[in-house]
Amino acid sequence: MAQCKTCGNNYDKAFQVIMGSKTHTYDSFECAIHALGPVCGHCGIRIVGHGLESAGKFYCCEHCAENGH
Structure with missing residues (x-):
């Protein structure tokens, strides 16, 4: 399981977003948008x-x- 960078939730379906040379892990598009949008x-x-x-x-x-x- 991976931990969401925004909310801290541990989720087996978390995903990663790569921006430039940094990798970010999120449990939902909502958390990704909140952090990166x-x-x-x-x-x-x-x-x-x-x-x-x-x-x-x-x-x-x-x-x-x-x-x-």
């Missing part, structure tokens, strides 16, 4: 999906990108 530069929510990047910042949608500058 970018934050919208305007409203502050975690971005799930594509989002967009403008002027070096990430945004969850076009509305936030237009209002986040």
